[in-house]
Amino acid sequence: MRRPLSIIYTTFNEVDIIEPSLLSVAGWTDDLHVVDSFSTDGTAGLLAARSDVRLSQRKYSGPSDQKNWAIEQARHEWILLLDADEIVPPTLRSEIALLLDTPKLLDAYWIGRDNFFMGRRIHHSGWGNDRVVRLFHRDRARYNRKQVHEEIETAGLQVGHLKGRLQHYTFKSVDHFLDKTRRYARWKAMDQAATTPRIGLFHLLIKPIFRFFRQYVVQGGFRDGREGLIICTVVAYGVFLRYVYLLAERRESGK
Structure with missing residues (x-):
């Protein structure tokens, strides 16, 4: 049955x-x-x-x-x-x-x-x-x-x-995709707040660049054409934004 x-x-x-x-x-x-x-x-x-x-x-x-x-x-x-x-x-x-x-x-x-x-x-x-x-x-x-x-x-x-x-x-519109990226960046900052040390160039520059390189080159984003370039660029921007949110929150709270 x-x-x-x-x-x-x-x-x-x-x-x-x-x-x-x-x-x-x-x-x-x-x-x-x-x-x-x-x-x-x-x-x-x-x-x-x-x-x-x-x-x-x-x-x-x-x-x-x-x-x-x-x-x-x-x-x-x-x-x-x-x-x-x-x-x-x-x-x-x-x-x-x-x-x-x-x-x-x-x-x-x-x-x-x-x-x-x-x-x-x-x-x-x-x-x-x-x-x-x-x-x-x-x-x-x-x-x-x-x-x-x-x-x-x-x-x-x-x-x-x-x-x-x-x-x-997953795609409704450009605005929806960007809004989702910002929302996920804020939430990811919450997830990683306790395990992230002092934020510096490594977080704000190296990690976003590495994410773009990994998804666009290593994982073949270039093979998805213009759509792949857009996805990998916005995802890398989301990594950058994650640490911007976390840095701003720490500055505001005096940490």
């Missing part, structure tokens, strides 16, 4: 992108739960109007906290957790459905992601080998406490790999 599946989203202002993702999982589960952080763009209204969505609204204090709370609310033991900008292709959906029919499962599963930026799939630029743990047992997996690139803690878990891949449409 096939194990039932809960599908979880956490959202904030996703009205312009979430419908294709919801369409890709339509009719799959009787527990499609979306935890919204009081969106202001109509996302909550769109979700509330859907009979197949169980909508909760909860104050946002960080991605891991929001997702861990949502995991605890799942009605079924097995969970597929998605972002609003991700689509589950039919091949991946079929693979997960067949997996849930098998007698014995591991604790969690890695799923690869094909990332799309400005209308193009990005094969390199540090994004080519992207993978995330998104299918897991409710009672065995939780997210770590990182503000940026939070992940399921896999220590002590048996984790497998699926062949199918998510489609990740």
Whole structure:
């Protein structure tokens, strides 16, 4: 007998992108739960109007906290957790459905992601080998406490790999991409505050240059054309901005 599946989203202002993702999982589960952080763009209204969505609204204090709370609310033991900008292709959906029919499962599963930026799939630029743990047992997996690139803690878990891949449409607009870069820089500064010594040229110059070199040269960003150059440059700028935020916070607090 096939194990039932809960599908979880956490959202904030996703009205312009979430419908294709919801369409890709339509009719799959009787527990499609979306935890919204009081969106202001109509996302909550769109979700509330859907009979197949169980909508909760909860104050946002960080991605891991929001997702861990949502995991605890799942009605079924097995969970597929998605972002609003991700689509589950039919091949991946079929693979997960067949997996849930098998007698014995591991604790969690890695799923690869094909990332799309400005209308193009990005094969390199540090994004080519992207993978995330998104299918897991409710009672065995939780997210770590990182503000940026939070992940399921896999220590002590048996984790497998699926062949199918998510489609990740991470780009909405240039302004959205830059806003996201600034937001992640602020959050990353919080993550690294306790482990970062006095900030100097190494942090403000060498680390951003190294990040650009690693993603554009070593990881083949140049092979992604203009899009690769944009991604690698903005990511390097985000590293620079991370330490600017941290330096400013320390100056303001007198540290």
